[in-house]
Amino acid sequence: MPPAQMDDMEIATNKSMAQRLCNFVVALGVAVLFVYVFLPYLTRSFGVLNRMSQYLDDNGIDPSRYYYTDVEQVQEAEQYLDSVLELD
Amino acid sequence: MAQEDSNVVIDHGQSRLSDLWSKEDYLAIWLGFLVVAVCLIAYLGFGPKAEFAAKIDAAKQVQAAESARAPFKTIAYYTAGDDMKKLKASGETGFGKFISHWTKSPGTWKENPFDSLVFSEEQAKAKNDKAMPAYEEAKGKAAAALAAATVAEEAAAVASFQDQALNEEAAVKIADWRAADKKAASAKSKTANKAYNRIPSLIGLCLFMVVFFGIGIKLMGRSVREFGLGFIIVFLVAVLAYMLGGQSISKQYGIGAEAWGVLLGMIIANSLGTPKWVLPACQVEFFIKTGLVLLGAEVLFSKIMSIGIPGIFVAWVVTPVVLVSTYIFGQTVLKMPSKTLNIVISADMSVCGTSAAIATAAACRAKKEELTLSIGLSLVFTAIMMIAMPAVIKAVGMPEILGGAWMGGTIDATGAVAAAGAFLGEKALYVAATIKMIQNVMIGVTAFCVALYWCMKVEQDGGQTRSVGAGEIWHRFPKFVLGFLAASILFSFLDSNLGKEMSGALIDQGAVRGGTRLLRGWFFALSFAAIGLSTNFRELAKYFKGGKPLILYVCGQSFNLVLTLTMAYIMFYLVFPEITAKI
Numbered sequence: 001m002p003p004a005q006m007d008d009m010e011i012a013t014n015k016s017m018a019q020r021l022c023n024f025v026v027a028l029g030v031a032v033l034f035v036y037v038f039l040p041y042l043t044r045s046f047g048v049l050n051r052m053s054q055y056l057d058d059n060g061i062d063p064s065r066y067y068y069t070d071v072e073q074v075q076e077a078e079q080y081l082d083s084v085l086e087l088d
Numbered sequence: 089m090a091q092e093d094s095n096v097v098i099d100h101g102q103s104r105l106s107d108l109w110s111k112e113d114y115l116a117i118w119l120g121f122l123v124v125a126v127c128l129i130a131y132l133g134f135g136p137k138a139e140f141a142a143k144i145d146a147a148k149q150v151q152a153a154e155s156a157r158a159p160f161k162t163i164a165y166y167t168a169g170d171d172m173k174k175l176k177a178s179g180e181t182g183f184g185k186f187i188s189h190w191t192k193s194p195g196t197w198k199e200n201p202f203d204s205l206v207f208s209e210e211q212a213k214a215k216n217d218k219a220m221p222a223y224e225e226a227k228g229k230a231a232a233a234l235a236a237a238t239v240a241e242e243a244a245a246v247a248s249f250q251d252q253a254l255n256e257e258a259a260v261k262i263a264d265w266r267a268a269d270k271k272a273a274s275a276k277s278k279t280a281n282k283a284y285n286r287i288p289s290l291i292g293l294c295l296f297m298v299v300f301f302g303i304g305i306k307l308m309g310r311s312v313r314e315f316g317l318g319f320i321i322v323f324l325v326a327v328l329a330y331m332l333g334g335q336s337i338s339k340q341y342g343i344g345a346e347a348w349g350v351l352l353g354m355i356i357a358n359s360l361g362t363p364k365w366v367l368p369a370c371q372v373e374f375f376i377k378t379g380l381v382l383l384g385a386e387v388l389f390s391k392i393m394s395i396g397i398p399g400i401f402v403a404w405v406v407t408p409v410v411l412v413s414t415y416i417f418g419q420t421v422l423k424m425p426s427k428t429l430n431i432v433i434s435a436d437m438s439v440c441g442t443s444a445a446i447a448t449a450a451a452c453r454a455k456k457e458e459l460t461l462s463i464g465l466s467l468v469f470t471a472i473m474m475i476a477m478p479a480v481i482k483a484v485g486m487p488e489i490l491g492g493a494w495m496g497g498t499i500d501a502t503g504a505v506a507a508a509g510a511f512l513g514e515k516a517l518y519v520a521a522t523i524k525m526i527q528n529v530m531i532g533v534t535a536f537c538v539a540l541y542w543c544m545k546v547e548q549d550g551g552q553t554r555s556v557g558a559g560e561i562w563h564r565f566p567k568f569v570l571g572f573l574a575a576s577i578l579f580s581f582l583d584s585n586l587g588k589e590m591s592g593a594l595i596d597q598g599a600v601r602g603g604t605r606l607l608r609g610w611f612f613a614l615s616f617a618a619i620g621l622s623t624n625f626r627e628l629a630k631y632f633k634g635g636k637p638l639i640l641y642v643c644g645q646s647f648n649l650v651l652t653l654t655m656a657y658i659m660f661y662l663v664f665p666e667i668t669a670k671i
Contacts (some may be wrong), residue, residue: 006429023359031330032350040337048479052511053340059274061510063474064333064344064440065503069386069596069605071507077518078525079173079393081159084670 098366103563112374117571124575127603130183131594132582140175141452147172158249160259163237166266175593179604181568190289190296191606193345193613194330204331205286212281212336219278223255227535229639233265256498274587294323294609304374311368325353325617326610341471346616348461353620354628362621376450377568379611381536383443384575387532387582394669395522402497403526406655410438411534414644418586422636424611426544428454431463431538433637436462437644440528441470443502446612447531451539451569454548456619457628465641466500474504477512492516493656496523498648509514515671532576539569 004053043049056063061073068074103250105559108114119313148167155159194204203211240261244254298319329349332338339349356362362370392400411434418430432454436445442463445662448460460483481491491511502524509520543564577602583591631637660668 003506008408020360024355027355028352030354035332035338035341035343038334043337043340043373049475051343052475052507053337055236055506055511057336059510061503061507062339062344063113063342063470063501063507063540064347065337065442066501067386068358068391068502068521068528069600070609071502071506071521073510073517074502074521074525076420077521078394080518081671083169085396085667 100296103559110309111567112304112308113571115307115376115615116374116377116568117381117574119300120384120571120575123382123604124385124578126601127599131177131602132597134181134183134640135177135594135598136180137590137594140590140593142586143175143592145170148589156242158241158616159255160244160245161262162258163234163241163262163265163343166262167424167640171485172174172589173592174357175589175597176602177594177598179597181598181602182603184265186599187603189604190292191610192284192286192289194286194290194327194334195284196334197331198336200411201331203366204334207281207284209283214282216279218333219275223272223275223279226272226275228269230265233261233268234568237261237265249542258305259619263638267648270650275492290327294320297323297610297614301374301378303370305371314365314368314645315371315439316369318363318366320369321363321366322369322614322617322621323358325349325621328352329613329617340507342467342474342501345466345613346463349613350620350623353617354460354623354625355620357623358625366621369620372615372618372622373450374601375611375615375618376446377566379570379608379615380447380450380573381568381571382608382611383447384532384572384606385575385579385600386608387529387572388584389529389576389580391525391529394526395519396559396664398493398656398664398667399523399526401659402493402652402656403523404530406497407438407527409645409649410651411435413647414438414640417643418636418640422640424640426454426458426631428452429458429631429637430640432458432462433465433640435538436466436500437469437531438648439534440502440524441466444531444534446615447535447572450537451535451566452542453566457623457631460623461618462630465637469641469645470500470504473499474508478508478516481512481516486660488516489519489660489671490512490653490656492519492647493660494653496520497527497652498645501523501527506533509668516628521669530573532573535569535578536573540567625664 003035043053055061059073065071099424107120141566147168150164152163154165154168158165175182180186195207197203237258240258244251247254298316301319302315305315306312306639326349327346329352330345332348332352333343333345338344347456353362392404414434415436416432417422418434419427424430428449431452432445432449436442439448440446440627445459445462445466448454449462473495477495478491481494487495492510492515495508495512496505496519499508499520502521505520506517506522509517540561543561547564579595583595
């Protein structure tokens with residue numbers, strides 16, 4: 001959304017490069033630590049999460065996909081229901 | 089006309105003929121349909137239609153003969169069905185292989201993020217070798233199950249299929265073979281890793297995107313040079329987002345490329361500061377609208393009847409009721425200051441998460457911060473519900489099918505629905521995924537109704553009530569929604585005319601999965617990177633003031649949970665128990 005937020009963005013650029021780099025490293029570090037350290041720790045700590053993680057990995061299920069055409073299991077489900085219900 | 093805001097796309101003055109080649113909405117339609125036309129010509133015009141037709145015909149003849157011969161589905165019947173499922177135009181045409189290669193996003197990884205870009209022969213071999221013992225074992229079990237099924241079927245055939253016990257025994261053995269065969273196929277896929285280097289194709293894709301969107305930028309009278317220069321950064325952020333979102337644990341919690349795109353972009357924008365020369369490439373709406381026109385190709389109305397009438401009630405009756413109720417609740421009880429934020433959260437929560445949020449936000453011209461906030465809420469609650477719902481369902485002993493329908497109707501993202509369903513059981517997965525698919529199809533109708541309502545009711549001058557003429561409605565209406573619907577209608581028409589098998593081979597496994605979907609994924613990833621790069625934390629925080637978006641989501645989702653469970657129980661257990669019994 002082009003220059004709409006220019007003034008806001010300038011708040012960040014008013015700081016020195018060292019400060020901006022420091023902020024960037026800290027913010028990215030927190031995000032990366034949360035996802036790649038805390039979440040795996042959480043997964044290892046709880047049996048149910050660990051089992052789910054293993055199951056998703058084994059079956060190739062990706063919970064981050066949001067539309068049905070991105071999820072292979074939907075097609076499998078459709079074919080199964082088509083075969084047992086024979087709605088046509 | 090709504091109050092002017094540089095964050096929203098608003099057409100000024102009267103509609104003109106030149107709008108067709110100079111306005112973003114129309115250009116999104118033309119660019120989207122250019123992709124659609126190329127894919128349809130490649131697959132329907134030059135695809136192996138005659139060859140597929142012969143194979144489908146032969147397989148159907150086998151199935152018809154087997155159906156006439158035996159009172160249950162025989163091995164030959166299933167094998168013929170499998171042969172039809174193997175027909176995929178994308179894998180058998182030069183165009184399919186070409187577009188699949190040049191649109192590949194970074195792959196998945198576990199420990200080294202660079203594995204998502206470059207994967208060596210040695211790494212691929214090591215991974216395949218590791219998976220081989222499991223495949224060999226699964227293959228052996230499948231072969232044994234097939235032998236047992238063959239013996240049982242032959243025994244039933246010797247009795248001319250008149251012995252009910254032998255028929256039942258054969259059906260059970262065949263079902264066992266199908267399950268073992270599925271496991272073997274899944275294990276086999278893990279032994280098929282190949283070496284890759286995605287860097288050259290990503291560079292090629294970036295150049296293609298500059299040219300592709302550059303055409304639109306030029307026609308809108310903006311500088312293609314400035315756009316191209318900034319686009320490299322937007323594209324790099326999207327690639328990095330794909331890399332970060334490709335990690336297995338990140339994906340497990342629903343944090344994929346889209347979430348990482350927004351997060352990474354916001355971190356850059358609010359710490360380093362997005363360079364001014366990048367901002368001309370942050371064309372959020374243009375990427376979203378073009379992506380939505382392509383998404384229209386995936387909105388097939390034939391999917392609505394996939395699980396019969398119960399599915400219609402759970403997905404198409406409950407959903408609009410929850411959507412409208414949540415919107416009214418937000419306006420009358422919570423007094424949400426932003427109607428656009430209210431409707432985007434309502435649609436996101438009630439319809440199907442991110443895709444519905446994108447479509448609704450574009451239809452009502454919501455601000456990018458509102459879309460970000462809605463998707464953020466959805467991601468958090470999706471992760472919680474995906475883990476909590478199967479646990480609760482198991483704990484209370486709820487039947488699998490009811491649990492599946494409940495999760496399918498309430499968890500936002502389709503991938504998370506599949507994950508939660510699979511964790512509960514195979515039948516729960518099938519029901520949950522199908523209910524969600526039916527709900528997914530609703531985004532076209534939702535986007536159209538929201539766009540129309542906004543033109544006729546919400547965007548009135550000064551908030552005063554007055555009649556709005558057809559011309560003004562047309563002028564205000566976001567035209568890209570028509571492109572979205574036109575793509576949906578066109579593909580639904582082709583789908584129904586080609587027949588299920590041919591449509592599956594040429595449309596679903598051709599024009600969609602081997603064309604429009606590949607670019608649609610990239611367009612949305614670019615839009616999320618661009619949203620992040622042009623979003624200010626403080627601006628975003630304003631929308632969260634008072635926690636009203638959170639309260640709206642929680643109240644709406646609670647209502648959704650109660651209503652969906654009630655409807656699923658009534659439909660699957662009281663009104664149509666015969667359908668439930670068959671599943």
